[in-house]
Structures are given as structure tokens and as C-alpha cells.
Amino acid sequence: MFFTYLRRELRRRRKAALVVASGLALGIALVIVVSSVSTGMSRAQDKVLQSLYGLGTDMTVTKAAAAPGSGSGRPKFEFDAKGDDDATQSSDRVMVQGFQTLASSTVTRIGGQNGVAGAVGGLSLNVMKVDGQFKRGEFKQDEGAAQGGRSGPGGQGGTGQPQGEVRGGGASFDVNSYTVYGTDVTEQGIGPLTSSKITKGRTFKTSETDAKVAVVDSAYAKEKKLDVGKTVTVHGTKFTVVGVSTADSGDAAANLYIPLKQAQTLSDSKDKVTTVYVKAADSQQIDQVKSAIQKNISGTTVTTSADLADTVSGSLSTASDLASGVGKWLSIVVLAAAFLVAGLLTSSAVSRRVREFGTLKALGWKSGRVTRQVVGEALVNGLLGGVLGIGIGLAGAYLVTAISPTLTAQLGSSGGGMGGPGGPGRAAASKTLDIALTAPVSLSVILIAVVLAVAGGLIAGGFGGWRASRLRPADALRRVE
Template identity: 40%
Template sequence: MFYLSFAFSELTRRRGRTLLTAFGLAVGVALVIAVNALSTGLDNAQAKVLSPLTGVGTDMTVTRPLKLSTSGGNPFSSLSPSERAQLRSENGGGRFGLRNLGKPGQHFSSDRLTTATQLSFPQSDAKTFAALPGVAAAAGALTLTDTHISGIVPKTQPQPSGGTPGQGFGGGGFRGGPISGGGPTGPNNINFDSRTITGVDQTKPDLGAVTPGQVTSGHYFPSGSATYSAILSTAYADRNNLKVGSTISIGGKTFHVVGLSSAPLGGTGSDMYVELSVLQKLANLPGRVNTVQVRATNSGKITTVKQEITKSLSGAQVTTAADLAKRIGGSLTDAKNLSNSLGLGLEIVGLLAAVLIAILLTLASVAKRVREIGTLKAIGWSQITVVRQISLESLVQGVLGGLIGAGLGLAAAGVIDAMGLTLKATVTAPAQASGFGFGRFAQQSLAPASSIVHINAPVDLSLIVAAVALATLAGLLAGAVGGLRAARLR
């Protein structure tokens, strides 16, 4: 106890130097805490962007996109005969005539549900994927383009040169022209609208194209037997003045809007979602899906599962969390990359500078205490006792500096939180097929291309303990150097 009380007496007698040394160590500790807290905040922000897309890094999306020729000419020339036949079967040949829609002057409304550029495959493949080693669960979905045409049957239908009378319009029939900005050729009293509809396996909501967590208003699909319920995207609902409780017609059936949803950044969101079995029946595609969401048991199994899925389904394209992460950019990613490259360096430089300051101040203190140290040796203190005493004083300074640094670090993190920093996360759209009609009716519309993410600076208790421990070790190191210097004094 004598040596401890003596150390405290010396430290209080030289308050200025004690506080200067402690603050030198505190700066390093505060820098470590602040940089780590900011880096953690950036990690959390990036995880928040990716989490709704990836199921915490274990989800994969399986599709079977068409591989079209981009070298000019017929884009379908690269497809096999079976793929051409399937595309023609699922999309109805692309022609939309008016002959059978009613008598001239009558109002008509018709829907055509097509798979566009995604080939469908058996829904049973979802069960096959679910049985693969490393797979926790799998759920199928069916996304279709609904081309809705309504208006008045014209009294005289336009006939193109060389066309067949009475078959339709716009080159003998409707062939998937643009929906806005000119529209396909046809009578002015006929309206065209295109929207994407996804059939969701409501028995597996966590793996659905829309999840309960994405429903911002209303509720998810009711459990039990299939119902004519629909969940709309907020963007589609706003454009069409729809809300929870409204009704909407799809394929001649009336659906009740039970919820509104918002797609995550970078995710693909449809205009509306209905139950899978209902959409399959409306589109006359029983037992067919064109997307399967697969969840791996852990992230380490993703590569293996991806390879197995590719082998089991010809033409399959598997999108993983890593693929989605590569599409995320913007100032959030720039800040995260900067934090990764400079953060650790700043922490090391800060700690080294703090240790160096503590050592130099301790050596300077020893140099000024030559007479005192000489007196201690004269009254019988050994060199080991002198070294121990100097080290004990430095240890106390280290603990004091660590505590002050922890307070400063917490204050810095609090300032970062109070500033309400925001960064932008952007997502680049995947390449879309082009050069033919269906390209304008993309299978799914991309979610908003950018999002503002709020940054905070959370501080973990273990980080504070580690920072204080580092300051204590720095104090011990400074004390050892200063003590050895004091031991050599005569």
C-alpha cells in the first residue's frame, strides 16, 4: 500500500504532467473507439440495405432467363426449337386481335398474362432444390406481365398493307409496343396498360417475392385456402389511386387489395402480388413457376448449392447475396471502402502516437526527477523497486488515460449520432434484354435506384474494455522504458 499511496502522491503533485500524459493516451483510445464505432455504423447501414435482399446472406434466387442473340437479326435465333415452342406457348404468339372482343361500339376489357423473357419450369423443382444438401427451404413464384387492353371496339378496324382483314391492328395485331411515349399503332379509343404480377407461395412467407416485413399498410395474405387477395406496390397504388380495401380486376376476376408493400433497394418488385395457385389458374400455367427462392443452411454452403442447382436445372441462373452486393454503390460504399482501407491505419497511428507521447513524457519526467530518484536509492531503494515505482505511476496514468479516452470516444460517437449523417446507396440495374417487343415489358420492374441511409455510430462495451486495456498496456510500456532509464541514473 505504501508504494501505491506514494505513486498517487507523486501523480497529484505533478498534476499537469500526469494529465498531459493521460490525455495523450486518451486521444489514441478515443480515436480507436470513434473509428470503430463509425465503421460499425457503416457495416450496419450496408447490412440494412442488403438484408431484405439476401436473407442475411443465405438466400439465392433461381430463374431461367432466355439467352437471346445480341449480334443483330432475329434475337430468337440462339434459342433451341423447344425453347421457341415454350416461349410461343406461354406468350400466345404475341398477336392481339379485336375480332372476338365484341360488336363495334361495345366496350371491352381484356388481359393477357405472359412470361415474357423468363421461361417457366415445373413447380416441383422447388421441392427438388429443397432436398439438396445444404438447403434449408425453397419456395416457387411465378411472375407474369399482364397486358391489359380496354376501350371501345372500333367500327372499322385498321388494316395494314398486306394484312388480314379483321385480325387486329398495328401490323395485323398487337405485338408488344411501348406503353407510353407514343404507344402502339391503333385506334385512339383503345387503352393499353402493362403491369407485372407475381404469384407468391403464401405458405412460405419468409421466402416469398413479397414478405410480411415489406407490407407497409394492411396485412399479408390470409392463411388457408386460395383467395382473390392482392398486395400492391406502393408506387403502383399511388399511380392508380388505389389503397387497402380497393378492388382491382385481373383476368376477369375481382381481387381485393389487402396490403401495400415497398420493395427493398436493388430488389425486383412487381406491381402486384397474388397467391401462386390463383395466378397459375388465371394464366393457364398449372404447376409452373419461373422463380425459386432458395435459402441455404449457412453462407458457407452457398457455392456448393449454387453448383448443384445449376446442374439439376438446365439454363438456370442463380443470383446470390454476393451478386447483389456487387450492385450496391454510391457514397455509402465509398465511405465503407474508405473506412476499410484507412480505418485500421488511423487506429494504429493513433495508438502508436499515444504510446510515443506517453514514453517521451515519462522519460522527460524521469529526467526531471534525477535528484528524487537519487535520494530514493540513497535511502535503500533497489533498482527493481525504482523501476516498479515508475511503472506503477505509468500504469495509473494509463488507466486514467483509458477512462478519459473512453469518455471522449463515447462523446465522439454521440456527436456522430446527433449529426444525423446520411449517405446514398445506389444500385445498378442488371443488363436487360433488348431488340424485341418483350424487352419493353420487363419481367419485373426494378426498385428505386437509390436510397438515403442514416448512419449511426454504435459503441460496444467490449470495444471500450479493449480500448482501456490497450491504454493500460501503453502505460505499462511507457513505465517500463522510463523505469529502466531511472534505474541507470546515478
């Protein structure tokens, strides 16, 4: 009886039911789209942070570079005097980049802190190479002196010196600067190299702690025509390229990766590192781990992904703020309005069915049965609105993903003037990444939509049921004109 009457009433009042369902569908669809876009924003920000940190890294520990003294920090290049004309000269300097060095023992101390699952050190270097040649000039005698115009003995003028000038000659040198990063090959699950994929060759073996091997970034390899099997010379040491990596974000942490011990040898930084990459045992304890490291390891700067996220600006940050602020509040307002309208429409429908409910009560229907009938109709309307809302929301999320609008993420400098606390080889100036926005829809969002649909139906049914339960048969029949 209940379902028969329910089906008949919904069919008879399908226009009103469609209006109620459409209002709920609009609110639910907006919630799905905003939630999906917010998830896409969060993933985009994670991708940006991984381009600096590397997958699996929760925080970095560094020590700010000391203020440069007078004339300090400037590389000096010396060239040997060679007798050959046009002889090629070459010299390079390997310098620690960005931060003061920390003792390698600091890595062990940090790894022993409570809440730390792993810690690994790295050494960021900058190599500046100058090569070219000197060209000897030629002495050209003055034409007047060459034609016999002499004012002194030997045609040398009154000063006794040959009259003329040196022409030609000079120097032509190229300056090539690139970044090298010393990585701990025994612990490759943390650090900036994890944000890149090996596209050719292989990565380091754990046994190659002091081997003369290198992994080169794909962009740098293309520029310098490097490939697997070729060699690259750094400060007189030849390294064999064993792999080519491509950064997920399109911007690598360094041009060249070599084993940490080799980097320490090249830069005369034995048992030194510039950055310690830390992985927390629990993502909920990152703040506690940060506080413990700052307390126990004096003079260091600990930067988490949350700290780094504050430096991200550009359209990604703006859109994220809109999605989390305006978008969510707009969803709440629209959803609340949809619930209110559904409740008012249902209550209004009850008012128009006064004779019907009065007659049913006169025939023996109790107030509870009338209320359940009204709530049942409203619940079906809510579920119908949920189905429509989920469909519209999925279509909207798919449209955002299909369009994939490009957002820019500008990373401001932080941590010692570098483009991120964990970014070896990054320039001091900010850089910009282009991120394609997607709107992934998770199962939890669908479940939220179903809950909202049921809640909307119950709220609307509550309005109407309360109104219907207050009707008395005599009063209801008396109010009918």
C-alpha cells in the first residue's frame, strides 16, 4: 500500500518532484565539482613540492650560508704560460653552492631523532669552467719610420724606442657553469633524484659509493650531446654516464648526479654535506619532528613541505585559494538554499493536499503514517536529485579534466637564497612551473553526494511531515472551500 500510493503520488506530481530534485541536484553537483577541483589543486601543489624535495621527503635540514667577506667566495682562475701560439687554456673550479656545509655525522644524529624514519645527506656543487685561448699580437712599425723618417739614430726616434704599435691578438674564453649533486647511492629512496625518472640506462648501484659514474639530466644531456656510455669530465676527473633522468616537473634539481664521496673529493669537502633530507615515520608528526631537530641540532634550518607551500604563488595559488575559500562557501550556500527550497516546496505541497490528508485521516490513517508517506515522497525526490547531481557533477569534473587548464606555480626563493630548501643547483631567482589542472572524483566524494541527497530528502520530508502531522480530519475538511 505504501509503495503503491507513493508511486501514484510521485507520478501525479512529477513536475513538482522534478523541481525539488533539480534544486538538490544543482547543489550536489556544485559540491562534487568544487571538491574535485580542490583535490586537483592539492595534487598539483604536491607535484610542485616534489619537484623541489623529491618523493618521500618530508623536510630538509640546512645551514644558512655565512655572509661573504671582502673578496671571499670569488673563484680564481690561473692559466699556465705556454710558448705555443694560440694555445688552448682551460681551468675550472668546484664550489659548494647555497649553504654552509654540515658534518656527515649530522645525518646520523638527525636519523636518530624520535619520529624520523630515514635521513640522507647530499652535497650541492656548482662547477664553473673557463676555457679558450690567447692569441699573440703582431708589432706593426709606424709607416713614417718605415719610409726613412728618422729623428734619431737607428730610426728609433728621439726616445730610442721603435715607433709603431701592437695589432691583433687578445683572448677568447667561454665560461660554462653547471650544477653537480652528490647523492648517497646507498639510500636512494629520499632526496631530489627521486623526483626524476630514469629514461635511459640505469640509476646508481648501492655498491658504487666511490665509483666514477654519473646520472645526467635529460635536458643537459641533450644540450651537451651526452648519452649512456659517454664520459663527462669534472675538474679533471672523468665520469662514465650510466643513466639519463627526466624530472617529473620538467626542471631537474641538478645537471649532473654523482656519488656523494666523489662530490666531497672534488670540492675538498670530506665528510661534509649541504642538505639533509628527512622522512618522518608518521605524516601527522612532522611538526613534532621539526621541533625536535631544531632543538637538538643547533644552528640548522628545518623546512617542511608546509613551509615551502607558503612560497608558492602564481595562478595555482590564486585558484587554490578560490577553490578552498569562495568555492567551498559557495557550495555550502547553494546547498543550504537547495535544502531550504526543497523543504518549502514540500511544505507547500502538503498545504495543497489538505483535503487528501484530511480524508485519509478520516479513513483511519494515523498521523505517523501520513508523516511517513510525506517523508517517503521527499526522500525519493532527494535520491532522484542525488542521481542527477552526481551525473552533472561527474560531467563537470570530466570537462575540467578534458580542458586541463594550465596553471602557473611560481616558487619564491627561500632557505639561504636558493629556489627551495632542498633544491641543489637551483638558481636564487624564483622559477615558474606550468601545471595542468585535473579534477579527479574520488569514491568519498560520491558517498558525500549520496549522503547529501538523503539528507536533503529527509529535511524536505521533515518540513512537510511536521505540517501534515498537525492536520486534524475535521479541521482539514472545514478548510476546503
